[in-house]
Every structure is written in C-alpha cells, then in structure tokens.
Amino acid sequence: MIVASQTRTQIIHASKVDRHALCPSRYKAELSAGRGATCGQQLEDGLFLHQMLRDFCSTMKGGGLGSDIDELIESRSRRFHSFGERAADVRAQATAALWSARAVMDRLGATVLDVERELCSSRMPVAILPDAVVAGLHLMLKGRLDVIALVDETLLLIDWKTGHFLPTDDSLAALPSSLVYEFLARHAFLKEHTSLPVETIEIAQAQVPTGETVSAVLGDEQREASKVFIREMAINLDARTFPARRNARCDWCPINGECELYQGDVGEAF
Ligand code: SF4
Numbered sequence: 001m002i003v004a005s006q007t008r009t010q011i012i013h014a015s016k017v018d019r020h021a022l023c024p025s026r027y028k029a030e031l032s033a034g035r036g037a038t039c040g041q042q043l044e045d046g047l048f049l050h051q052m053l054r055d056f057c058s059t060m061k062g063g064g065l066g067s068d069i070d071e072l073i074e075s076r077s078r079r080f081h082s083f084g085e086r087a088a089d090v091r092a093q094a095t096a097a098l099w100s101a102r103a104v105m106d107r108l109g110a111t112v113l114d115v116e117r118e119l120c121s122s123r124m125p126v127a128i129l130p131d132a133v134v135a136g137l138h139l140m141l142k143g144r145l146d147v148i149a150l151v152d153e154t155l156l157l158i159d160w161k162t163g164h165f166l167p168t169d170d171s172l173a174a175l176p177s178s179l180v181y182e183f184l185a186r187h188a189f190l191k192e193h194t195s196l197p198v199e200t201i202e203i204a205q206a207q208v209p210t211g212e213t214v215s216a217v218l219g220d221e222q223r224e225a226s227k228v229f230i231r232e233m234a235i236n237l238d239a240r241t242f243p244a245r246r247n248a249r250c251d252w253c254p255i256n257g258e259c260e261l262y263q264g265d266v267g268e269a270f
Contacts, residue, residue: 007136010234014143014180021176021229024236025244029255042163045090049162050116050146052076052094053101053208057147060105060112069098096209097162104206104213110149110156113193117145119184139234141180148189153199155190156215157181161207166214173216176233178203179226182218 020027052072059067073095080087080094105112121141147158159181172178182201190198204215236242244261256262 007138008238009138009140010237011140011142012180012230012233014141014177014184017176017180017230017233020233020236022247022249023245023253024233024242025259026253026255028242045093046162048079048090049094049097049208050160053097053146053160054116056098056101057105057112057115061115062111069095069102072098093209097160098208100208100211101160101206103211104158104208105149107211108149108151108156108213110147110151110158112147112149113196114148114189115146117148117189119143119145119188121184121187134235134238137234137238139230141183143177143180143184145181145185145189148185150196150198151202153197155185155196155198155201157185157201157203159203159205161205163207166205166207166212169214169216172203172205172214173218173222174225176226176229178216178218179223179230182223 016027019030056067056069056072073091076094080091083090119142121139145157146160147156149156149158167175181203185201190196200217202215202217204213206213244259246261246265250256250259250262253259253262
C-alpha cells in the first residue's frame with residue numbers, strides 16, 4: 001500500500017526500463033531468476049567485449065585514433081586463455097569487435113569525450129517526472145553510456161551492441177531508455193561541460209562486429225510516450241505490483257505457461 005505522506009525514492013535504470021515497459025510481469029520474473037541464470041555464457045562474452053571496447057575507446061578520448069588493435073589484443077592473451085577451449089573464438093570476436101568499432105567511429109567522424117560513463121540524476125523530483133506521479137515519490141534516473149562523443153554540434157550517445165538484435169531508428173526513438181539517456185546527458189553530463197557547443201543530442205546503437213548503426217533524435221511525442229512508461233515503472237516498483245502486458249514477444253516468454261493473460265488468449269484462439 002502506498003503511503004502518500006512519506007517521501008520515497010525509486011531508481012529507474014536505463015538498462016531495465018525497456019524490459020519493464022515490454023511487460024512488467026516478465027520483467028519481475030527475470031529479475032527474480034537473475035540475469036546469469038538465463039544467459040550465462042552470452043552474458044560473460046558480452047561483458048568481456050564491452051571491457052575491450054571500453055579500453056579501446058578510452059584511448060580515442062579527445063579525438064585520438066585509438067590504440068593499436070593487434071597490440072591491445074595481444075596484451076589480453078592471458079584473459080583469452082581464461083575462456084578455455086573457447087579462447088580462440090573469443091579472441092576472434094574481440095578482434096572483429098574492435099575493428100568494427102574503429103570503422104564506426106571513423107565513419108561518424110566523432111570525437112570521443114567520455115567512455116563507460118555512469119550518470120545519475122539528482123534525487124530531487126526532476127522536470128520530466130514530477131513527483132505528482134505518486135505523492136511523496138521521488139525518482140532518480142541512472143544509466144551508463146558506453147561512449148559520449150561529439151560530432152559538430154551534436155552530442156552522440158553510443159551504445160555498443162554485441163548481440164544480434166538492433167532496433168530500427170523509429171523503435172530506438174520509442175524506447176524509454178533513450179529518454180533516460182537523453183535526460184542524463186542534458187541534465188548531468190552537459191552540466192559538467194558547459195563550454196561544449198551542443199545543439200542536439202542523438203542516441204545511437206552500433207552493432208559490433210557488423211558495424212551497423214541506428215540513431216535517433218527524440219521528438220516531443222516520443223518523449224511524452226516514454227514518460228508514461230517511466231512513471232508506470234516507478235509506480236509499480238513503489239507498489240511492488242507487476243501486471244502482465246501482452247506484447248509481440250509473448251510466444252517466446254519463458255513464463256507464458258503460467259501467465260493467465262497469455263493462456264486466456266491462447267485458449268480463445270482455439
Ligand atoms: S506471456 Fe506475455 S503477458 Fe504473459 S508474462 Fe510473458 S510477456 Fe508478459
């Protein structure tokens with residue numbers, strides 16, 4: 001039960017808000033099961049590739065070309081051995097990812113400003129998410145940006161994707177996480193860098209090793225739609241209720257066998 005007179009804080013993390021928006025019930029189930037339980041090897045490989053990309057892009061800060069890729073790979077030889085019989089595969093993946101990242105950055109003509117940056121909003125109710133959402137409820141937005149770069153007067157927020165899925169430009173703009181990243185860049189990062197000549201903030205996802213990139217500049221309509229999902233997540237976290245929401249991925253949901261909403265629809269279809 002929500003007690004209106006108390007002041008409570010809920011943290012909305014960019015890495016979680018999209019999964020909650022898809023279906024709060026599935027989000028809760030996955031959280032309870034733990035990320036590691038669902039995709040151990042994939043998660044380990046993804047984390048390692050992100051570390052390699054971070055180290056590589058760190059040397060690009062201020063517009064540098066980045067370290068020598070072969071040297072960087074060689075310097076991680078012992079780490080590759082820790083993957084046992086998969087060492088050669090992981091090494092090949094990492095090499096391809098770094099060459100791909102270099103090609104992406106060259107193509108974008110971006111100057112790297114920061115790498116793997118954790119950003120956090122003030123604990124105070126923030127402009128886009130007034131505390132009137134739930135009386136006494138304060139929100140804190142958090143997120144980690146893989147690369148923050150500058151292209152002319154555009155601040156580019158790049159998220160490396162090591163998996164197979166990449167959204168379209170439109171669906172990237174519609175993700176609530178895109179609004180969280182935009183907000184954090186504007187109200188946390190740019191507050192520390194007031195001299196940067198930024199006119200526009202652009203959200204981008206770059207897949208490695210394909211080098212495919214999608215990007216979006218948010219409009220008011222997309223912002224308003226994402227605010228609804230962010231508010232909903234804050235309220236659900238606060239009330240500890242996570243209702244099911246039908247979506248295009250229900251057929252692949254690991255808990256659809258026990259989901260009343262899904263089972264009801266499946267029953268009606270026959
Ligand atoms: S089957 Fe669909 S509605 Fe049910 S929990 Fe899974 S994702 Fe949510």
